[in-house]
Amino acid sequence: MNLYILLxxxxxxxxxxxxxxxxxxxxxxxxxxxxLQLMAAIQTLRLYLAERSTGxxxxxxxxxxxxxxxxxxxxxxxxxxxxxxCMIMLTALVVISGILVSWRxxxxxxxxxxxxxxxxxxxxxxxxxxxxxxxxxxxELAVIPKxxxxxIWGSGDKEYSAMKLALMLMAGSALVFVxxxxxxYQASGGNADGFDLTAVSKMAIPVAxxxxxxxxxxxxxxxxxxxxxxxxxxPDGHSSAPTAxxxxxxxxxxxLGGYGCIRVAAFLLPEAARYYSPAIxxxxxxxxxxxxxxxMMQKDLKYINAxxxxxxxxxxxxxxxxxxxxxITGALLQMVSHGLxxxxxxxxxxxxxxxxxxxxxxxxxxxxxxxxxxSATFVIAGLCxxxxxxxxxxxxxMSVFMGSWQNPDKWYRIATLLACASIVVTAVYIMRAVxxxxxxxxxxxxxxxxxxxxxxxxxxxxxxxxxxxxxGVAPFxxxxxxSPSTEKIMEQLNKLVSSK
Amino acid sequence: MNWKDYMIxxxxxxxxxxxxxxxxxxxxxxxxxQKDRFLYFINALLLLNFIAGLFxxxxxxxxxxxxxxTRLTNIEKSILNGxxxxxxxxxxxxxxxxxxxxxxxxxMLSSLLGMFFMISSNNLLQFYLGLELSTIPLAAICNxxxxxRQSSESAMKLILNSAFSSGLLLMGISLIYGATGSLNFSExxxxxxxxxxxxxxxxxxxxxxxxxxxxVPFHLWTADVYQGAPVAVTSYxxxxxxxxxxxxxxxxxxxxxxxxxxxxxxxxxxLAVLTMVIGNLFALRQTNIKRLLAFSxxxxxxxxxxxxxxxxxxxLSAVVYFILVYIFSNLGAFGVVSIISSxxxxxxxxxxxxxxxxxxxxxxxxxxxxxxxxxxxxxxxxFGKFFLLIAGAAKDNxxxxxxxxxxxxxxxxxxxxxxxxxxxxxxxxxxxxxxVPILSRIALLICVAGMVALxxxxxxxxxxQSVCSNL
Numbered sequence: 005m006n007l008y009i010l011l012x013x014x015x016x017x018x019x020x021x022x023x024x025x026x027x028x029x030x031x032x033x034x035x036x037x038x039x040l041q042l043m044a045a046i047q048t049l050r051l052y053l054a055e056r057s058t059g060x061x062x063x064x065x066x067x068x069x070x071x072x073x074x075x076x077x078x079x080x081x082x083x084x085x086x087x088x089x090c091m092i093m094l095t096a097l098v099v100i101s102g103i104l105v106s107w108r109x110x111x112x113x114x115x116x117x118x119x120x121x122x123x124x125x126x127x128x129x130x131x132x133x134x135x136x137x138x139x140x141x142x143x144e145l146a147v148i149p150k151x152x153x154x155x156i157w158g159s160g161d162k163e164y165s166a167m168k169l170a171l172m173l174m175a176g177s178a179l180v181f182v183x184x185x186x187x188x189y190q191a192s193g194g195n196a197d198g199f200d201l202t203a204v205s206k207m208a209i210p211v212a213x214x215x216x217x218x219x220x221x222x223x224x225x226x227x228x229x230x231x232x233x234x235x236x237x238x239p240d241g242h243s244s245a246p247t248a249x250x251x252x253x254x255x256x257x258x259x260l261g262g263y264g265c266i267r268v269a270a271f272l273l274p275e276a277a278r279y280y281s282p283a284i285x286x287x288x289x290x291x292x293x294x295x296x297x298x299x300m301m302q303k304d305l306k307y308i309n310a311x312x313x314x315x316x317x318x319x320x321x322x323x324x325x326x327x328x329x330x331x332i333t334g335a336l337l338q339m340v341s342h343g344l345x346x347x348x349x350x351x352x353x354x355x356x357x358x359x360x361x362x363x364x365x366x367x368x369x370x371x372x373x374x375x376x377x378x379s380a381t382f383v384i385a386g387l388c389x390x391x392x393x394x395x396x397x398x399x400x401x402m403s404v405f406m407g408s409w410q411n412p413d414k415w416y417r418i419a420t421l422l423a424c425a426s427i428v429v430t431a432v433y434i435m436r437a438v439x440x441x442x443x444x445x446x447x448x449x450x451x452x453x454x455x456x457x458x459x460x461x462x463x464x465x466x467x468x469x470x471x472x473x474x475x476g477v478a479p480f481x482x483x484x485x486x487s488p489s490t491e492k493i494m495e496q497l498n499k500l501v502s503s504k
Numbered sequence: 505m506n507w508k509d510y511m512i513x514x515x516x517x518x519x520x521x522x523x524x525x526x527x528x529x530x531x532x533x534x535x536x537x538q539k540d541r542f543l544y545f546i547n548a549l550l551l552l553n554f555i556a557g558l559f560x561x562x563x564x565x566x567x568x569x570x571x572x573x574t575r576l577t578n579i580e581k582s583i584l585n586g587x588x589x590x591x592x593x594x595x596x597x598x599x600x601x602x603x604x605x606x607x608x609x610x611x612m613l614s615s616l617l618g619m620f621f622m623i624s625s626n627n628l629l630q631f632y633l634g635l636e637l638s639t640i641p642l643a644a645i646c647n648x649x650x651x652x653r654q655s656s657e658s659a660m661k662l663i664l665n666s667a668f669s670s671g672l673l674l675m676g677i678s679l680i681y682g683a684t685g686s687l688n689f690s691e692x693x694x695x696x697x698x699x700x701x702x703x704x705x706x707x708x709x710x711x712x713x714x715x716x717x718x719x720v721p722f723h724l725w726t727a728d729v730y731q732g733a734p735v736a737v738t739s740y741x742x743x744x745x746x747x748x749x750x751x752x753x754x755x756x757x758x759x760x761x762x763x764x765x766x767x768x769x770x771x772x773x774x775l776a777v778l779t780m781v782i783g784n785l786f787a788l789r790q791t792n793i794k795r796l797l798a799f800s801x802x803x804x805x806x807x808x809x810x811x812x813x814x815x816x817x818x819x820l821s822a823v824v825y826f827i828l829v830y831i832f833s834n835l836g837a838f839g840v841v842s843i844i845s846s847x848x849x850x851x852x853x854x855x856x857x858x859x860x861x862x863x864x865x866x867x868x869x870x871x872x873x874x875x876x877x878x879x880x881x882x883x884x885x886x887f888g889k890f891f892l893l894i895a896g897a898a899k900d901n902x903x904x905x906x907x908x909x910x911x912x913x914x915x916x917x918x919x920x921x922x923x924x925x926x927x928x929x930x931x932x933x934x935x936x937x938x939x940v941p942i943l944s945r946i947a948l949l950i951c952v953a954g955m956v957a958l959x960x961x962x963x964x965x966x967x968x969q970s971v972c973s974n975l
Contacts, residue, residue: 072962073891073962073965074962074966075818075821075965075966075969075970075973076818076894076965078962137890140890141882141886142881144880144881144886151920152923152927155927155928156927163924167917167920167921170916171913171916171917174912174913174916175913178910179906181890181893182897182905182906185893185897185902186897188894189900216902220906
């Protein structure tokens with residue numbers, strides 16, 4: 005399997021888009037590109053599973069390494085493990101549904117689809133990089149397209165939100181960069197393998213060095229993953245962004261942060277991860293509770309989903325902070341699940357807004373009678389968000405809680421209990437929003453002639469719902485992919501503790 | 505050594521001299537040249553000069569080791585040659601309307617000649633002469649918008665400041681001469697020791713350079729001069745002049761002051777931090793695009809100083825690579841500004857509203873250049889900037905690296921404000937569709953190609969590093 009294909013497809017499709025004229029040609033090309041991405045992702049998954057079933061126990065498969073800046077020991081080094089495969093699938097699904105729901109984007113559609121394809125390039129590259137500099141390159145690559153997407157096609161106070169998002173994410177990546185420099189020079193003395201992920205993981209990095217650089221890396225990636233108190237870009241960014249960009253932001257971008265926290269911060273600096281884990285747990289518990297309560301106060305559907313994303317992404321960081329295998333698996337499941345669920349949520353919010361021209365909960369009602377398909381999808385997204393069994397949200401949050409409970413320390417137990425309690429709050433705001441929007445009497449502003457989901461919207465929704473339900477009813481499918489890779493990370497986390 | 509060797513070793517300088525003499529003859533001999541033909545002709549000459557410089561790369565020492573030519577100096581000269589060519593292509597539409605295009609080229613090339621001698625200097629005397637030759641013509645071309653008062657003001661400020669900084673440099677040089685009894689680099693270095701006198705000399709020399717590279721606190725002249733001068737001159741000042749001075753400053757610090765490296769490290773770090781922070785803070789509030797680019801170029805100088813502080817091969821190659829990238833990025837930005845300014849005379853940020861609607865090509869070039877200046881991937885600016893920081897981080901001074909990295913975020917703000925302005929607000933009287941001359945178009949495309957290719961192709965950096973490590 006040549007992993008470059010996953011980079012070449014988005015690159016080529018985005019460049020082709022720039023050359024095209026005519027609305028139809030543009031959107032069909034974009035769709036074709038994303039469909040090819042999805043096929044390539046599925047093929048990657050298939051080949052990955054086939055390779056694993058032959059008993060290949062290498063931590064990373066399909067590695068390929070090209071020398072990039074040989075004098076600085078920077079390589080274009082790609083490879084995937086179970087975690088990357090899941091993230092790649094997630095990206096492909098969110099991108100294709102994002103393109104489908106933006107089918108009717110009006111002005112500058114060429115630039116819009118170009119930026120979306122370009123964003124997916126950054127995400128794929130990030131999830132596959134095994135070289136720290138390459139990883140950093142792709143992390144930054146995915147920031148500016150978001151700025152432009154929000155700035156040009158956004159709504160509300162879009163310039164402010166776009167700027168806030170760009171600056172906060174760039175500050176995050178600046179911290180990440182300093183952390184990487186620390187690893188490069190302190191771990192390896194700037195020699196040949198200083199940027200190589202697997203090589204660095206085998207080096208014995210002094211504990212004092214780890215303790216100094218871990219916060220930089222963790223906070224840096226944490227900003228991407230809505231770590232409290234650096235989550236403030238999330239609500240503004242998500243609510244101002246156009247639908248597809250919101251889907252991408254919440255569905256994929258925030259996952260870059262969680263992935264980086266696990267793959268770089270915790271994996272390379274395991275002792276510091278243990279040292280700082282109480283602080284991580286504290287911050288993520290605050291994020292979960294605070295996010296949930298903040299959501300209760302929101303009146304705008306997009307803000308509701310944005311704040312609930314803060315809360316849900318708190319579970320990802322909580323799982324990482326707990327440092328037990330089940331909790332980390334849960335964190336990864338939550339990343340996938342939240343990615344799908346929140347993309348679906350934003351997609352349906354976008355569809356509803358197209359019909360009602362408002363996002364205010366109070367100005368809607370009884371939509372189930374008018375646009376049953378969209379409303380049903382909306383209900384599914386809501387139920388998944390509050391963790392109803394049968395959907396992916398339940399599986400993910402359940403794993404996080406079970407894994408967290410395995411940590412016998414009192415501090416962690418209290419945090420787990422508090423995090424569990426947030427589910428009740430989640431139920432309150434989800435049920436309230438769903439009840440008001442789809443049930444009850446039809447609101448006076450709403451026209452009786454609203455068109456239910458078009459083919460493109462239906463396809464997008466069906467894709468996402470199918471994935472959510474599949475994970476919900478057959479969690480072992482994704483668990484089997486992720487667990488072996490989680491074990492590698494746990495080995496790393498335990499190795500150094502036992503050697504003391 | 506016979507005269508042929510002299511000719512070949514001095515080739516980069518001689519070909520510039522030849523062009524200057526030719527220009528002089530053209531100016532005297534013919535009134536009848538059409539402007540267009542003249543401009544095509546001179547651009548062809550510069551192209552020829554650039555290509556010749558790429559292929560003929562002599563090495564050796566001349567005039568009792570006063571003059572040196574190494575692989576590194578040749579590369580640096582080629583970089584500057586290329587930059588001058590790009591500037592010349594970009595200012596086509598401005599020069600076409602200008603009465604004194606021949607003089608402009610004569611003065612610009614004289615200044616370039618001075619830089620070549622400065623880069624090749626192995627002797628403080630030659631270094632000083634080269635420096636003066638490179639600055640005095642600049643003051644004259646700063647005044648080239650003859651009917652603008654700002655332009656004269658800018659020339660005045662430049663000449664006063666450079667005279668003052670030259671004075672400081674001369675004082676430093678004479679102290680070095682007094683302490684060591686020699687002007688030749690190779691003879692000075694062994695005699696340098698950690699005496700107070702030499703430290704004082706170092707402080708004076710560094711302050712002199714500080715003025716020239718507009719490092720804070722010696723930067724006060726920069727913004728006014730950049731704003732008042734014609735755009736072509738501004739881009740020359742900010743790219744070629746600054747680049748060549750950084751080449752020389754690096755080699756002075758790395759060779760001449762190497763024995764004092766423990767003493768100069770904190771000084772350079774301090775200068776770097778001040779330059780980045782102050783440059784960025786002032787840039788945040790600018791509304792004139794030339795002033796904004798002036799302050800941004802001050803901030804960029806701060807990043808280069810971070811790379812210089814490394815005192816290593818990586819530091820040197822990161823600086824050379826960054827300046828190469830910086831030439832493409834800054835000239836891309838200035839090229840667009842130059843075209844817009846020469847047709848409409850509009851230079852404030854508000855005038856750029858909705859540029860994307862009317863001039864998509866110019867808007868994209870400007871946006872990509874600004875991304876490259878801000879250090880956003882996949883442009884080469886990303887690699888240039890982070891390689892400077894990678895080099896600087898080798899000293900384990902992470903406070904400096906954190907400050908630098910966060911300064912990149914600050915600088916991103918004002919670059920994004922420009923990008924936002926050109927992509928949004930299309931409604932109120934945007935700049936009309938401008939005819940971009942073919943030469944300028946080529947120059948802009950070269951800049952974009954450079955910004956994309958230099959980063960993604962790692963060989964360029966590897967080549968520079970291999971040259972630097974063979975010194």
